[in-house]
Amino acid sequence: MTLDSETKAVELPEHHGDELRLWLRLLTCTTLIEGEVRSRLRERFDVTLPRFDLMAQLDKVPEGMTLSDVSKRMMVSNGNVTGLVERLVESGHLDRRTSEADRRVQVIRLTKAGRAEFRKMAAEHELWIADMFGDLTPKDVRELMRLLAKTKASAQRSAKARAG
Amino acid sequence: MTLDSETKAVELPEHHGDELRLWLRLLTCTTLIEGEVRSRLRERFDVTLPRFDLMAQLDKVPEGMTLSDVSKRMMVSNGNVTGLVERLVESGHLDRRTSEADRRVQVIRLTKAGRAEFRKMAAEHELWIADMFGDLTPKDVRELMRLLAKTKASAQRSAKARAG
DNA sequence: CCAGATTTCTTTAGGTTTCAAGTAATTGGC
DNA sequence: GCCAATTACTTGAAACCTAAAGAAATCTGG
Numbered sequence: 001m002t003l004d005s006e007t008k009a010v011e012l013p014e015h016h017g018d019e020l021r022l023w024l025r026l027l028t029c030t031t032l033i034e035g036e037v038r039s040r041l042r043e044r045f046d047v048t049l050p051r052f053d054l055m056a057q058l059d060k061v062p063e064g065m066t067l068s069d070v071s072k073r074m075m076v077s078n079g080n081v082t083g084l085v086e087r088l089v090e091s092g093h094l095d096r097r098t099s100e101a102d103r104r105v106q107v108i109r110l111t112k113a114g115r116a117e118f119r120k121m122a123a124e125h126e127l128w129i130a131d132m133f134g135d136l137t138p139k140d141v142r143e144l145m146r147l148l149a150k151t152k153a154s155a156q157r158s159a160k161a162r163a164g
Numbered sequence: 165m166t167l168d169s170e171t172k173a174v175e176l177p178e179h180h181g182d183e184l185r186l187w188l189r190l191l192t193c194t195t196l197i198e199g200e201v202r203s204r205l206r207e208r209f210d211v212t213l214p215r216f217d218l219m220a221q222l223d224k225v226p227e228g229m230t231l232s233d234v235s236k237r238m239m240v241s242n243g244n245v246t247g248l249v250e251r252l253v254e255s256g257h258l259d260r261r262t263s264e265a266d267r268r269v270q271v272i273r274l275t276k277a278g279r280a281e282f283r284k285m286a287a288e289h290e291l292w293i294a295d296m297f298g299d300l301t302p303k304d305v306r307e308l309m310r311l312l313a314k315t316k317a318s319a320q321r322s323a324k325a326r327a328g
Numbered sequence: 329c330c331a332g333a334t335t336t337c338t339t340t341a342g343g344t345t346t347c348a349a350g351t352a353a354t355t356g357g358c
Numbered sequence: 359g360c361c362a363a364t365t366a367c368t369t370g371a372a373a374c375c376t377a378a379a380g381a382a383a384t385c386t387g388g
Contacts, residue, residue, distance in 0.1 A: 016294035018305050023197065023293045025312045030194040031239050032316060033187065036323045042377085050344065068366060075195050080345055082368055087343085104353045104366040128322075129187045130180035135318035136311070141182050144311045147304055148189045152196060154299035158292075159200045202346085212346095214374065232336060244375050246338060251373085268336040268383045 026151075033132055040128055045121050052125070054084055055093065055110060055118040064109035066099070093117065190315075197296055204292055209285050216289070218248055219257065219274060219282040228273035230263070257281065 038049045057073050058065060065073075071081045085108055088094040093114030099105035110118060133141065202213045221237050222229060229237075235245045249272055252258040257278030263269035274282060297305065 016290050018302070018309075019294045019297040020290050022297060022305055022309055022312075025309060025316070026190070026194055027198070028239075029312050029315050029319065030190055032319050032323070034191070035239065036319065036326075038376085040326070048343070048376095066366080071367095075192075075199065076344090077346055078367065079347080079369075083344075102354070102366085106367070126180050126184050130183045131325075132319040132322040133183040133186060133315065135321065136183075136314060138182070140311055140314065141186055143307065144315070145182075145186055145189060147300070147308045147311070148186075148193050150300060150304065151193050151297065151308070152189070155193065155196050155200065155296040157299065158296040159196070161295075162200075162204070206347090212373070230336080235337095240374090241376050242337065243339075243377085247374075266336085266384070270337070 033129075036132065037125065037128060041121065041125070044124065045117075047121065050084055051088060051093075052118075052121060054081075054088065055114065056122065058094070058108065058110045059115065059118050059122070062109070064095075064107045066105050066107055068105075070108070088114070197293075200296065201289065201292060205285065205289070208288065209281075211285065214248055215252060215257075216282075216285060218245075218252065219278065220286065222258070222272065222274045223279065223282050223286070226273070228259075228271040230269050230271055232269075234272070252278070 034049070041047050041049055041052055053074060054070065057070055067078065067081050067085065070085075071078050074081070085094060085096065085106075089096050089108075092111060094108050095111045095114075096106055096108045099107050136144070198213070205211050205213055205216055217238060218234065221234055231242065231245050231249065234249075235242050238245070249258060249260065249270075253260050253272075256275060258272050259275050259278075260270055260272045263271050300308070
C-alpha cells in the first residue's frame with residue numbers, strides 16, 4: 001500500500017469527523033452546565049430549570065408576554081408552555097389573563113411574589129454561571145461569543161434551507 | 165458624576181453579565197442544533213434522539229456495555245436508561261443479557277439489524293452536522309474545539325468543588 | 329464466615345417534552 | 359356579510375427524564 005492511497009483514503013470522501021466531534025463537545029459542555037444548574041436550583045430553591053427559565057423570560061418584560069412569545073423564546077412547543085404556565089399560576093408565581101383585544105391570547109406576567117423569588121434565584125444563578133466559566137479569560141469569553149454567534153447563524157441557515 | 169465613579173460602578177460589583185450571556189448563547193446553539201437533529205431523525209427515520217444517542221454509544225463498543233456505562237457516558241440517570249433500553253430491546257435494536265461474572269450487571273449490545281439501521285442513520289446524521297457547522301472555517305472549528313475543552317474543564321472544576 | 333457497606337439495576341412519583349389533533353377567535357378575500 | 363384560512367391555545371398519548379427509594383448481588387473488614 002502506497003502513501004498516496006492512504007492519504008487519498010482519508011481526504012477524498014469529504015471527511016466530516018471534525019464537525020461531529022465539535023458538536024459532541026458542544027453538547028457535552030451544555031449538558032454538563034445545564035445539569036449542574038438543575039441540581040443547584042433544586043437543592044437551593046426547590047425549583048425546576050424549566051420553571052426558572054420561564055420566569056427568566058418574564059422578568060425581562062414587566063408588561064407580560066403571550067404564551068406564543070414564551071414558546072418561541074424558549075424554543076419549546078406550545079403545549080409544553082401551557083402546562084408549565086398552569087403549574088406556575090397554581091403556585092402563585094404567575095398571573096394570567098385573557099387579552100381584551102384578542103380573546104385567543106393569554107397574557108402572563110410574574111406576580112410580585114414571583115418576581116421577588118425569581119430575583120433571589122437569578123442573583124445566585126449568575127454567580128454559579130460565572131464560576132463555571134471562571135477559568136476562561138475575558139479574551140476567551142469574547143472569542144467564544146463570536147464563534148458561537150457564527151455557529152448559530154450557520155445552523156439557522158442550514159435549518160432554513162431544509163424547511164424552505 | 166465623575167468618570168471615576170462611573171468606571172468604578174461598572175467594575176467594582178463583580179459584574180458577571182458576560183458569562184451569563186455566553187451561557188445563554190451556548191444554550192441557544194445547542195438547542196437549535198439539537199432540535200434540528202431531532203426533527204430530521206424523526207422525519208427521515210422515525211427515531212427519537214435519545215434512541216439514536218444510545219445506539220451511537222453502543223456502536224463504538226461491539227462487545228457491549230453495562231447500563232451504568234451507558235448512563236455515565238450519556239450523562240443521564242440510571243432509571244432513564246432502564247426504560248430506553250427496554251424499548252430498544254422490544255423493537256429488536258438491542259440485545260440484552262445478564263453478566264455471568266456479576267449477576268447485577270446487564271450487558272447490552274446492538275443486534276445485527278440494530279447496527280445496520282444505526283449505520284445508515286449515522287451516515288446522514290454526520291452530513292447534517294457538517295452542514296449545520298458549514299459556515300465555520302477549519303480554523304474556527306479548531307478554535308471552538310479548544311475553547312469548549314477549556315469550558316468543559318472549568319465547569320467540571322466548579323461542579324467538583326460543589327460536590328467536594 | 330458474615331454483617332454492613334457498596335454497587336447495579338429497577339421501580340415509583342412527579343414533571344417535562346414532543347407531536348398531532350382539536351377548539352375557539354380572528355383575519356382576509358370576495 | 360360570510361366563508362375559508364390562519365392564529366392562539368389546549369388536550370391527549372407516548373416518550374423522556376430526574377430524584378429517591380428499594381431489591382438483589384457483590385465486596386470488605388473483621
